[in-house]
Amino acid sequence: MTVEAATAVPSDASHEAGDNYLTHERGLKSWLITLDHKRIGILYLASVLLAFLLGGVFAILVRTELMFKGQTLMEADTYNQMFTLHGAIMVFLFIIPSIPAALGNFILPIQLGAKDVAFPRLNLASFYIYMLGTVCLVVAIVVGEVNTGWTLYAPYSIGRNVTGAGSSVLWVTLGVFIAGFSSILTGVNFMATVHKMRAPGMHWKRLPLFIWGLYATAVIQVLATPVLAITLVLLFMEHTLSIGIFDPQLGGDPVLFQHFFWFYSHPAVYIMILPGMAVVNELIATFSHRKIFGYMFIAMSSITLALLSFLVWGHHMFASGMSEYATMVFSALTFLVAIPSGVKVFNWLATLYQGSISFASPMLYALGFIALFTIGGLTGLFLGTISTDIHLHDTYFVVAHFHYVMVGGTVFGFLGGLHYWWPKMVGKMYDEKLAKISWFLVFLGFNVTFFSQFIMGSQGMPRRYYDYLDQFQPLHMTSSGGAYILAVGFLIMAYMFYKSLRSGEKAPPNPWASAGYEWMTTSPPHPHNFEETPVITRGPYDYHLCTEEELWDGFPEDFPGEKAKA
Amino acid sequence: MAHAHHGPDYLAHHFDTPKQQYEAAKIGMWIFLAQEVLFFSGLFVAYFIFRKWYPEAWSVGSHLLNWKMGTLNTAVLLLSSFTAAMAVRAAQIGDQKGVPDKDKRKFGGQAWTGHFLLLTFVFAGAFMVVKYFEYTHKFHVGTLPGQYFGCANFECTGTMSEELVEELRAAIASAHHNAGPDLVPYHLRSFFGLYFVMTGLHGIHVLIGMGLIAWIWNKNRKGEFSAEYNTPVDNVALYWHLVDLVWIYLFPLLYLID
Numbered sequence: 001m002t003v004e005a006a007t008a009v010p011s012d013a014s015h016e017a018g019d020n021y022l023t024h025e026r027g028l029k030s031w032l033i034t035l036d037h038k039r040i041g042i043l044y045l046a047s048v049l050l051a052f053l054l055g056g057v058f059a060i061l062v063r064t065e066l067m068f069k070g071q072t073l074m075e076a077d078t079y080n081q082m083f084t085l086h087g088a089i090m091v092f093l094f095i096i097p098s099i100p101a102a103l104g105n106f107i108l109p110i111q112l113g114a115k116d117v118a119f120p121r122l123n124l125a126s127f128y129i130y131m132l133g134t135v136c137l138v139v140a141i142v143v144g145e146v147n148t149g150w151t152l153y154a155p156y157s158i159g160r161n162v163t164g165a166g167s168s169v170l171w172v173t174l175g176v177f178i179a180g181f182s183s184i185l186t187g188v189n190f191m192a193t194v195h196k197m198r199a200p201g202m203h204w205k206r207l208p209l210f211i212w213g214l215y216a217t218a219v220i221q222v223l224a225t226p227v228l229a230i231t232l233v234l235l236f237m238e239h240t241l242s243i244g245i246f247d248p249q250l251g252g253d254p255v256l257f258q259h260f261f262w263f264y265s266h267p268a269v270y271i272m273i274l275p276g277m278a279v280v281n282e283l284i285a286t287f288s289h290r291k292i293f294g295y296m297f298i299a300m301s302s303i304t305l306a307l308l309s310f311l312v313w314g315h316h317m318f319a320s321g322m323s324e325y326a327t328m329v330f331s332a333l334t335f336l337v338a339i340p341s342g343v344k345v346f347n348w349l350a351t352l353y354q355g356s357i358s359f360a361s362p363m364l365y366a367l368g369f370i371a372l373f374t375i376g377g378l379t380g381l382f383l384g385t386i387s388t389d390i391h392l393h394d395t396y397f398v399v400a401h402f403h404y405v406m407v408g409g410t411v412f413g414f415l416g417g418l419h420y421w422w423p424k425m426v427g428k429m430y431d432e433k434l435a436k437i438s439w440f441l442v443f444l445g446f447n448v449t450f451f452s453q454f455i456m457g458s459q460g461m462p463r464r465y466y467d468y469l470d471q472f473q474p475l476h477m478t479s480s481g482g483a484y485i486l487a488v489g490f491l492i493m494a495y496m497f498y499k500s501l502r503s504g505e506k507a508p509p510n511p512w513a514s515a516g517y518e519w520m521t522t523s524p525p526h527p528h529n530f531e532e533t534p535v536i537t538r539g540p541y542d543y544h545l546c547t548e549e550e551l552w553d554g555f556p557e558d559f560p561g562e563k564a565k566a
Numbered sequence: 567m568a569h570a571h572h573g574p575d576y577l578a579h580h581f582d583t584p585k586q587q588y589e590a591a592k593i594g595m596w597i598f599l600a601q602e603v604l605f606f607s608g609l610f611v612a613y614f615i616f617r618k619w620y621p622e623a624w625s626v627g628s629h630l631l632n633w634k635m636g637t638l639n640t641a642v643l644l645l646s647s648f649t650a651a652m653a654v655r656a657a658q659i660g661d662q663k664g665v666p667d668k669d670k671r672k673f674g675g676q677a678w679t680g681h682f683l684l685l686t687f688v689f690a691g692a693f694m695v696v697k698y699f700e701y702t703h704k705f706h707v708g709t710l711p712g713q714y715f716g717c718a719n720f721e722c723t724g725t726m727s728e729e730l731v732e733e734l735r736a737a738i739a740s741a742h743h744n745a746g747p748d749l750v751p752y753h754l755r756s757f758f759g760l761y762f763v764m765t766g767l768h769g770i771h772v773l774i775g776m777g778l779i780a781w782i783w784n785k786n787r788k789g790e791f792s793a794e795y796n797t798p799v800d801n802v803a804l805y806w807h808l809v810d811l812v813w814i815y816l817f818p819l820l821y822l823i824d
């Protein structure tokens with residue numbers, strides 16, 4: 001990137017000095033009908049954080065109920081609703097849109113040197129579609145009992161011969177269907193943007209790895225989500241008209257529902273984890289202050305993971321009734337996933353090697369990600385192996401495994417990205433000390449919560465049960481205690497960000513001394529991201545090609561951040 | 567906006583060139599269509615699995631559909647795809663201002679774009695009218711999905727209507743697979759479950775397509791398109807071809823193969 005185009009000293013030609021996307025227009029209406037990808041990103045961010053809070057409250061209620069044997073807080077029926085809502089909200093309203101729609105919307109066009117995404121109107125429409133889906137889910141909570149689990153397995157979800165799972169299942173189905181289209185349209189938008197909106201000089205090998213990750217995610221969003229959509233249409237029709245597709249009483253096949261569901265929902269795991277990995281690429285490179293190791297391998301491993309994700313859905317169904325031949329093929333294909341995942345982890349480690357590492361809070365999240373994702377990934381192998389899976393199937397081991405991937409992976413990636421890009425998004429720094437304290441509590445609380453679940457799962461504690469045997473009391477107690485530590489960590493983090501908004505010191509354009517393109521513009525960015533379309537002359541990790549100004553531009557001489565250390 | 571225009575009126579502010587805008591819209595549409603294909607794919611998978619399991623229901627079911635109406639609709643949709651393609655061509659040729667009359671390419675320009683779009687709209691409407699007659703007949707006799715199979719007008723009395731018994735007898739007699747004369751395959755209810763979901767979702771796509779065609783017809787009427795800028799016509803036609811293509815698969819699978 002040329003220095004002259006990138007430093008983006010606010011020119012007086014068209015915008016007043018200091019004009020940025022936050023001050024460019026004012027008022028609630030300017031936010032609600034905005035076409036600016038940065039503002040849409042912020043709208044998404046606020047919404048997903050709210051969903052995260054809601055899902056978190058349900059999680060705490062579930063863990064509190066399980067703290068002691070027998071009834072602690074709520075009836076068994078209520079408990080069933082709590083874990084269903086925790087799962088559905090966290091998956092569909094938080095994790096899936098968290099990194100792509102919130103952080104990605106903000107950062108992707110800036111990293112591309114574009115003024116906006118390819119279809120700004122569609123982008124805003126995606127947001128409102130997401131909101132509509134959210135409304136449907138809220139209606140479901142209000143009108144009745146959603147107790148099917150987030151997987152909505154037929155025939156229970158069809159609602160015949162069962163009390164409870166009545167019309168509220170229809171509302172959940174509708175809500176997830178609608179939210180799915182928001183995800184599809186974001187994917188379409190991002191793919192077109194990456195193909196056609198790159199700044200001059202940004203060929204594919206100069207694409208930041210965050211974008212490679214989001215691109216691979218978008219491929220899955222576009223190709224897998226519609227299969228979930230049609231499955232939900234069929235479920236909806238089965239529920240209302242009894243069309244005989246999934247209902248065994250009418251000659252339908254409930255296992256077909258599982259095949260359809262996991263054909264989406266396994267790739268959906270990669271909709272969740274690939275963006276987390278994508279963020280970690282940026283964090284590891286920036287805070288090691290060196291060129292990322294194995295750029296092309298990391299980029300291609302994202303694409304490989306996206307493609308492989310379509311071939312392994314059967315590993316969720318080893319105990320559901322498939323032919324032995326099919327289970328063996330799915331098991332073997334599942335092991336293949338370890339290869340591109342391993343490629344990423346080893347490349348990150350190789351980047352750290354001989355890097356000039358700073359342990360700023362975003363980096364702590366990245367390192368946490370590597371550790372926890374590795375545990376989550378390796379325990380996945382236990383579940384991909386048919387014989388061990390039969391023992392571990394539907395136990396807490398599975399719960400712990402996917403929380404290590406989803407929370408230890410995606411949520412840590414999301415939080416790392418949020419800390420990392422926070423100064424760019426709001427133009428203010430945050431209290432690093434509080435950030436580190438909350439990181440420590442989140443990391444500790446998470447491991448206490450879920451490592452104990454590995455143990456009780458391997459001892460046979462089934463998931464989703466309302467009650468348990470005496471022998472599991474200490475482990476459940478530990479797990480619930482961990483959940484409270486986690487909650488305290490998040491509360492401190494919320495206070496830390498709130499404090500930053502109120503009284504954080506002004507952020508320089510490039511507080512982390514990163515070579516990434518998004519740090520070349522002001523914080524917060526100009527309404528069009530860059531004053532002029534930048535011309536890219538180097539890669540996003542080419543620290544050896546950066547000038548002093550590019551890395552340190554805009555730092556006050558006495559800025560207490562990175563420069564003092566250098 | 568404080569920004570001066572950086573190109574022609576139709577160029578959105580976040581694009582650098584008309585070419586970039588055109589290519590982005592085009593690739594966006596293709597990606598969206600990939601999504602559409604996957605959306606319908608679940609239905610096709612269910613169709614083939616159930617067909618394998620319940621061959622006699624699928625065989626008898628196909629004979630319960632009106633192949634004449636299906637053929638008519640196929641012809642109508644193929645024609646509409648042709649007129650949609652002609653509309654794109656007409657828009658791309660543009661009004662050829664300054665070209666001497668004898669060198670003008672035929673059927674080009676704003677007026678013809680409008681005519682072809684209108685024709686496409688009419689054919690789409692005709693498709694829906696035929697579909698309406700097919701559906702109402704099935705409601706009337708009770709060839710309905712799932713638990714409503716045999717229930718004329720969705721009212722289950724326990725006995726089938728005379729007409730349905732008649733139709734079933736004829737279908738079973740001409741079906742290649744059947745479990746025996748007078749034996750009504752139980753899984754016809756799944757066949758009609760899939761029939762209504764597949765053709766219903768396709769019908770919704772046709773209606774959306776009609777809305778889009780009306781929308782660009784109006785834009786064209788206001789003179790928004792030219793040889794330089796006609797991307798919406800192009801993209802709507804692409805969508806329309808996909809809707810046509812889905813029907814090209816639905817028709818033989820549901821109506822023709824025994």
Ligand SMILES: [Cu+2]
Binds near residue numbers: 312316
């Ligand atoms: Cu999976």
